[in-house]
Amino acid sequence: MVIDWLPSILIVVLLLLGVIGMLRRASLWRAGQPEKVNIVAGLMAMPGRYLKDLHHVVERDKYMSRTHVATGGGFVLSMVLVLVVHVFKVEEQIVAWALLGALLLMLVGAFFVFKRRLNPPERLSKGPWMRLPKSLITFAVTFIVLTLPAAGILPEGTGGVALIAVLSIGVIIGLGELLFGMGWGGPMKHAFAGALHLAFHRRPERFGGGRSTGLKPANLDGDVLGVAKPSDFKWNQLLGFDACVQCGKCQAMCPAFAAGQPLNPKKLIQDMVVGLAGGSDANYAGSPYPGKEIGQAKGSPNEIITAGLVSQETLWSCTTCRACVEECPMMIEHVDAIVDMRRFLTMEKGETPNKGSEVLENIIATDNPGGYAPGSRTNWAADQNLAVMKDKKEVDVLFWVSDGAFDMRSQRILRAFVKLMKAAKVDVAILGDEERDSGDVARRLGDDATFQSLAKRNLATLGQYKFNKIVTTDPHAYHCLRNEYADFDKDGALAGVEVLHHTTFLNRLVQSGALKLDAFKGGKVTYHDPCYLGRYNGEYEAPRDLLRSLGIEIAEMERSGFRSRCCGGGGGAPITDIPGERRIADMRMEDASATGAELVAVGCQQCTAMLEGVVEPRPEVKDISEILVDQLIEEVH
Amino acid sequence: MPHKVISLISVGRHPQSGRSRRADQDSRAVELGLKLAGTDLDVVHAGNSEEPVLRQYAGMGLPKVTVLEQTESADALPALSSYLKAQQADIVLTGVRAESGESSGMMPYLLSEQLGWPIVARVADIVEIKDGEAQVLLALPRGQRRQVTVKLPFIASVDNAAQAARQSAFGPGLRAKMATQSGSTEDDSVRVNWSEAPAKARPKRLKVVKAKTAADRFKAATAKPQGGSGKVMKNETAQEKAQAIFDLLIEEKVIR
Numbered sequence: 001m002v003i004d005w006l007p008s009i010l011i012v013v014l015l016l017l018g019v020i021g022m023l024r025r026a027s028l029w030r031a032g033q034p035e036k037v038n039i040v041a042g043l044m045a046m047p048g049r050y051l052k053d054l055h056h057v058v059e060r061d062k063y064m065s066r067t068h069v070a071t072g073g074g075f076v077l078s079m080v081l082v083l084v085v086h087v088f089k090v091e092e093q094i095v096a097w098a099l100l101g102a103l104l105l106m107l108v109g110a111f112f113v114f115k116r117r118l119n120p121p122e123r124l125s126k127g128p129w130m131r132l133p134k135s136l137i138t139f140a141v142t143f144i145v146l147t148l149p150a151a152g153i154l155p156e157g158t159g160g161v162a163l164i165a166v167l168s169i170g171v172i173i174g175l176g177e178l179l180f181g182m183g184w185g186g187p188m189k190h191a192f193a194g195a196l197h198l199a200f201h202r203r204p205e206r207f208g209g210g211r212s213t214g215l216k217p218a219n220l221d222g223d224v225l226g227v228a229k230p231s232d233f234k235w236n237q238l239l240g241f242d243a244c245v246q247c248g249k250c251q252a253m254c255p256a257f258a259a260g261q262p263l264n265p266k267k268l269i270q271d272m273v274v275g276l277a278g279g280s281d282a283n284y285a286g287s288p289y290p291g292k293e294i295g296q297a298k299g300s301p302n303e304i305i306t307a308g309l310v311s312q313e314t315l316w317s318c319t320t321c322r323a324c325v326e327e328c329p330m331m332i333e334h335v336d337a338i339v340d341m342r343r344f345l346t347m348e349k350g351e352t353p354n355k356g357s358e359v360l361e362n363i364i365a366t367d368n369p370g371g372y373a374p375g376s377r378t379n380w381a382a383d384q385n386l387a388v389m390k391d392k393k394e395v396d397v398l399f400w401v402s403d404g405a406f407d408m409r410s411q412r413i414l415r416a417f418v419k420l421m422k423a424a425k426v427d428v429a430i431l432g433d434e435e436r437d438s439g440d441v442a443r444r445l446g447d448d449a450t451f452q453s454l455a456k457r458n459l460a461t462l463g464q465y466k467f468n469k470i471v472t473t474d475p476h477a478y479h480c481l482r483n484e485y486a487d488f489d490k491d492g493a494l495a496g497v498e499v500l501h502h503t504t505f506l507n508r509l510v511q512s513g514a515l516k517l518d519a520f521k522g523g524k525v526t527y528h529d530p531c532y533l534g535r536y537n538g539e540y541e542a543p544r545d546l547l548r549s550l551g552i553e554i555a556e557m558e559r560s561g562f563r564s565r566c567c568g569g570g571g572g573a574p575i576t577d578i579p580g581e582r583r584i585a586d587m588r589m590e591d592a593s594a595t596g597a598e599l600v601a602v603g604c605q606q607c608t609a610m611l612e613g614v615v616e617p618r619p620e621v622k623d624i625s626e627i628l629v630d631q632l633i634e635e636v637h
Numbered sequence: 638m639p640h641k642v643i644s645l646i647s648v649g650r651h652p653q654s655g656r657s658r659r660a661d662q663d664s665r666a667v668e669l670g671l672k673l674a675g676t677d678l679d680v681v682h683a684g685n686s687e688e689p690v691l692r693q694y695a696g697m698g699l700p701k702v703t704v705l706e707q708t709e710s711a712d713a714l715p716a717l718s719s720y721l722k723a724q725q726a727d728i729v730l731t732g733v734r735a736e737s738g739e740s741s742g743m744m745p746y747l748l749s750e751q752l753g754w755p756i757v758a759r760v761a762d763i764v765e766i767k768d769g770e771a772q773v774l775l776a777l778p779r780g781q782r783r784q785v786t787v788k789l790p791f792i793a794s795v796d797n798a799a800q801a802a803r804q805s806a807f808g809p810g811l812r813a814k815m816a817t818q819s820g821s822t823e824d825d826s827v828r829v830n831w832s833e834a835p836a837k838a839r840p841k842r843l844k845v846v847k848a849k850t851a852a853d854r855f856k857a858a859t860a861k862p863q864g865g866s867g868k869v870m871k872n873e874t875a876q877e878k879a880q881a882i883f884d885l886l887i888e889e890k891v892i893r
Contacts, residue, residue, distance in 0.1 A: 225808040349698060350806030357804035365651040365658045373653040449807040 004157075006168045007146055008086050008265055014175040015083075016613045020182050022192055022218045023184020025242065031301045034236030035202065042199035045207065053207045067112040071136060072191070074106025075178065084152055091612055096150035103140045103147065123248025125266070125529065127285025132177065132187045133184065139174025142167055160617040178323065185277065186228045193242035194330050200236045206331060218343050218448035226343025226446060228277035230309075231301040237337060241272040243330040246286055250324030251332065255566040255588075256317040256573075260581030262289040263317035265324040271310050273542030275299040289314055290580070305341060313340050317578045318570030320444050321531040326562055330604065342446030352445055355575045360447050367436035367454065369575075372406045378432045380411045384418050387429040389396050390415055390466045396427035397505075398467040402474035402605075403437055409612070410605040416629040417502050420605075421575065423632055424514040428471075433457035434461050438477035443484070445572040454575065455488045456478070459633040463493035470494075473502045473625065475532035475604045476570070482537065501533055503603045503624050509541040510549050520550035522596035525627075526619070528556050529564035530604035543603050550631055555595040565591060567602075567610035574610070589614040601627055638788070640727040640766055643716065644670035645744070646692045646702075649736040655705070659693040664802035666795040667697055670730050671803075673763060674702055681720060683713035686815045696810030697803050707742030710829065716820035718751040727789045728771065733796060735758060741866045745794045757787055759796035764893055799831030 014018050058065040072557075081099035084090050114133035120126065146167050148154040182188040203631030218225060225232055238603065250265035251257055257264050267281075267289055276279050278300035288294045292311070306312050315338055324334045346352045353361060362371035368379035371429075378388075381401075399421070404410030421428050439454035472478050484497035489495070509515045527547060540561050547554055558566045567583030568574065589611055592600045600621045602608050611621045644667045648662025670678040676698065682691055686704035695702050705716040721729055734742030749756035762777035764784070771791070775783045776798035787793075848854040870878050886892045 220807075220811075328694050346804075347807040348809065350698070350809075352804060360804070361658075367653040371653060447807065621791035 004164065005381030006164060007171050010168055010171045011082065011087055011175060014179045018175075018179035018181075018183040021180065023183075025183060025185070025189070025193070028301070029235045029238045029242070029277070031231045032233050032238040033231075035234035035236055037200045037202075037236060038206075039200070042201075042204070045196060046199040047205075049201075049207045053328060053591055054198065054331065057327070057331070060392035063112070063116070066075050067109050067116070070105050072109070074104075074109055074140075075100050075136075077104055078102035078140075078143065079178070080292060080529045081228065086143075087182045091150070093150070094153050096152075097148050097484065099147050100126065100144060100151055101145045102499060105108060107137065107140035107144070110140055112354075115252055121248075121267075122287060123252045125248065125284070127283060129152070129246060129285070129497075135174060135177035135181075136269055138170050139178055140268045140274050142170030142174050145456050146171075182275055189247075190243055190245040190330070191241060194245070197236070197237070197240045197243035197332075201331065202234060202236050202240070202333065202336070204346075204413075210469050211468050211538055214478070214487070215339055215443060216345070217487050218340075220449055220452065224344065224604055225347040225448075226345070227337070227340040228304050228344045230272065230299065230301050230305065232344075233272075233276075233340065233388070234335070237333070237340075238272075238276045240268050240332050240593075241276060241337075244269045244273065244332060245330060246270065247329060249327040249329065250287060250346070251287060253323040253327045253565075253570060254564065255319060255323065256320060256578075256580070256582045257287075257290060258358070258565075258582070258587060259568070259584045261317040261578050262292050262311065262313050262580075264289050268310065268314065268332065268338070269332060270300070271297055275303075275305060275309050276301055303566055305581050306345065310341070312345060312351065312353070314577045315345065316356075316576040317573070317580070319531075319566045319568055319573040319584065321533040321561070321566035322332045323566065326535050330461065333391060339444065339446060342444075344446070346446035350407035352447075353576045353578070355577070356445050356572065359572075359575050360442060360445060360450060363437055363439075363442050363447075363454070364450055368403050368406060369437060369441055370403070374436075375433055377401075377435060378430070380414060381418070381430065382403050382572065383531040384415065388432040390465075391427045391433065392433065392465075394466040395429040395595045396468050397429075398422070398462075398465070398470045400438075400472035400477055401430055401435060401469050402472055402477040404474060404605040405435075406610070407605070411607060413605055413608065413623040413625055416623065416625040419629050420506060420509070420515060420625055420632065423634060424509045425512075426509070429467075431461060436461075438474075438480040440476040440480050441572050443480070444570070445575065451484075455485050459485060459489050459491070461495040463491050467497065469498045469505070471499055471500045471502055471505045473603075473605065475501060475537070476606065479532045482632070486536070501537070501539055501542070501603065503533070503543040503546055504539055505626060506625065507545050510546060515628070517628060518548055518631040520547075520552050520627070520631055524555050524596050525552045525599045525601055526557055526592050526597035527560070527601045528557070528567065528592065528607055529560055530602065530607050531564065531566050531570055535562060546624055546628065547601055550627070554601075555597050557591045557595055560593060567604075568606075569606040569610040585610040585612075585614050589618050593618055639677060641679070641729065642670045642674040642677075642728045643681055643724065643726045644730045645732075646680055646682045646691070646694050647732070647737070647844075648684065648688055650852065651677055652682075657688075657690045657737075659802070659805065660732055660736045661802075662795055662797060662880055664697070665797070665799040665860070666697070666730035666732055667694055668800050669760070669763060669795055670728075671697065673728065673766070673802070677725065679703055679726075681705065681717065681749045682687060682705055682718045683711075683820050684709065686817045687826065692810040692813065693805045693815030694724045694810075696805030696807060698809055699813055701816050702836065704815050704817045705820030706817045707822065709888045710824050710892040711821050712825035712828075713821070713824050714747050714751070718748055720818070721748065725790075728763070728766075729754075729790070730760075731792065731794050731877060734793045739825075742794075745792050746831055749761070749792045750757065752790075754788055754790050754792055756792045756794070757785065758794050759798075760793040761798040762800070812824070822888065879888070 019175055085096055085099050105414050110133055117133050149156045178188055182192045203212040234622050254265050264287055266286055281297040282295045283296055297309050318338045320335050324333055359369045363369050436454055436458050439451035443451035478501045565588050567588050597619050600619050601624050603624050608621055608623055645661045647660055649658045651658045670699055671763050680699050681703045683705040731745045734740050745756055759774050759776045760773055761775040764772040769789050771787050771789050773785050776796035777783055848857050
């Protein structure tokens with residue numbers, strides 16, 4: 001009878017339609033710019049990346065990771081077996097039983113998805129995502145019933161035409177979501193795009209426990225600098241946007257979103273999806289950008305993004321703290337995309353908001369953001385008796401002072417660190433007036449031309465001298481020197497040089513016994529992880545070790561380590577100063593106060609400035625080197 | 638009919654670093670020019686077309702910069718005046734004084750003398766151009782403005798009080814065309830004899846604060862200085878007026 005064949009035909013038809021959709025989707029990504037990836041190696045590595053790296057992130061939420069393993073694993077297995085049993089009609093009972101097992105596994109998973117969706121947290125998108133558990137359950141139940149005769153549990157032909165008709169509807173609903181929807185932009189798109197995104201990720205170094213946080217250099221010879229239109233992104237960036245599951249973990253972590261600034265990383269990625277596919281955000285069913293209505297954004301691959309799809313303030317609200325990237329189970333690179341679009345605004349439009357323009361102009365004219373005379377860079381060290389590289393030529397440790405040299409508060413940190421190094425008899429020198437701004441702020445503000453110029457000039461200076469280590473108290477300069485200068489280091493000025501943050505370096509000195517420290521006698525202490533030290537460079541332990549070496553038991557904040565909340569000072573955010581409802585620094589200080597700490601230890605002059613800007617009463621803020629120097633046991637001669 | 642607006646630009650010098658930059662007042666002149674003429678604005682530099690600072694001006698959104706190609710020692714005046722004459726400009730905008738070179742602030746005056754056009758010094762804004770006349774706001778000390786009407790064509794030097802220059806964008810600056818013409822070959826006879834040396838800090842007059850109360854101090858800091866000795870001469874003859882100025886210059890030891 002023809003009707004007996006109906007489910008099989010439906011399976012094949014929906015599969016084909018799904019594949020057509022996927023091909024169409026792939027053609028949307030190909031509108032992006034070329035980027036070399038190793039296709040074969042990527043595809044080979046993909047299952048491993050999924051099972052290890054992606055699940056490592058998902059595993060932070062045990063409930064969801066188990067649910068996803070059951071649902072996703074069950075579905076993939078049952079889809080293969082559905083083709084074997086119901087399309088190729090393999091009549092081995094054992095295969096049918098295996099299919100039943102896979103379907104049951106999926107059903108259990110789908111049930112837990114259903115349960116989570118009963119009262120979903122705010123960060124999750126609603127809309128089509130609400131029907132997904134029902135579609136999953138329909139799929140599982142339909143195929144269980146459909147497979148029962150093949151497994152020999154029910155006689156062939158049970159239920160007659162009526163049952164087949166009902167099951168056919170089930171097949172359409174289930175596979176409509178899972179195969180057709182996968183290719184045509186339904187919630188299941190994430191499985192297909194996500195798998196390919198893992199295979200062709202722009203930062204393959206991130207897999208296998210690696211870290212890749214340095215921004216990619218902008219091509220300054222292009223027709224357009226930065227990303228103006230969705231099609232200016234690399235093709236695999238577009239693919240990455242499509243992988244988003246709208247779980248909203250980025251939104252929950254974003255400091256700008258929490259401060260009520262008009263940024264929501266999830267919405268931003270969804271707007272990028274709107275841009276690459278064309279259309280409007282009317283169907284977006286998650287939280288909006290704070291203070292902005294949904295339904296106004298329109299875009300297409302060849303329309304300027306900031307002319308209707310995403311507002312400029314949204315892009316300037318980001319502190320580049322990478323909390324969203326760290327949290328994203330699909331390993332999407334939000335910060336890369338934001339800086340790419342900022343590059344267009346700054347280098348093509350000249351529309352860096354508020355103080356941005358002034359700061360960039362200062363950096364260009366004086367090599368420091370404050371516009372101070374370059375010849376006064378070493379004034380802070382007039383009483384420090386520090387050797388200068390120009391005279392020494394060769395030294396063990398080069399101390400990269402950074403622009404803190406011009407700021408009186410930061411100078412206290414610098415002096416403390418110098419005193420510690422002297423106590424440990426470190427062979428150290430500074431570049432003096434030859435040093436320039438690292439280019440961090442210029443780069444985050446989208447002016448990659450200025451960054452590249454600074455990087456090249458700094459590298460040329462560094463290349464004249466010999467040293468084994470560069471140590472800096474500024475995590476932003478640390479990040480640039482360690483992760484971003486290599487792209488421009490043609491002559492190997494930094495080859496074989498160890499770039500260290502001062503906490504790492506001091507920790508070594510303490511561990512080796514070169515520094516003798518007294519026990520700390522103050523009250524409770526908490527530690528704030530600077531984003532550019534922690535998430536950007538993975539240094540969470542050295543600062544904590546140092547505090548412990550003083551006998552301090554750190555009262556950890558709820559959000560610490562890789563989940564540390566930004567102070568609000570990164571990415572040029574204090575310069576562009578996009579208004580919100582709260583200040584990020586205030587929220588971070590509340591986190592600190594909640595631990596009952598009387599002292600917040602930090603490892604960054606920018607964090608110090610931001611946190612000290614919070615009105616009193618509040619805990620005291622000190623850089624770790626300042627805390628150490630107070631406990632230093634000085635030898636008396 | 639749209640008016641032909643020309644902004645003259647020079648290579649500036651950052652006060653702290655001494656590095657070349659787009660000069661502050663000149664870039665305000667470009668900003669004002671962009672307001673008046675949009676991208677039809679003609680921006681002119683007499684000097685080296687390879688000068689990277691010109692790209693910083695172009696980054697304000699100029700499709701091209703006209704460069705009257707000449708050596709550093711050549712006088713900019715003849716090249717500029719013959720160019721302005723040939724272009725039949727309506728409004729020529731300059732800075733009050735350059736940040737490098739002679740920095741005498743004479744360029745707009747010499748141009749106006751050669752062209753026979755009026756000059757309005759220290760312009761804050763040009764409000765309206767109508768019927769061959771322009772409504773111009775002059776910048777006076779302490780934020781005061783004076784509105785004057787000037788017949789086209791004229792030369793205006795742009796004060797620091799004018800709208801600050803927009804941000805310079807790297808990309809458009811890089812792509813802007815440098816339209817070169819040959820400039821003058823005459824050496825700047827005045828400049829040749831000059832030698833440059835870093836300026837000595839001028840001695841500052843000690844400020845004795847006599848105020849006893851905060852209100853007095855506030856007043857001293859904000860109130861208009863009362864000249865007292867000045868006088869307004871309206872009905873006197875030109876001879877008398879000139880004599881008064883001459884006497885003052887002698888009194889102030891400007892001329893001996």
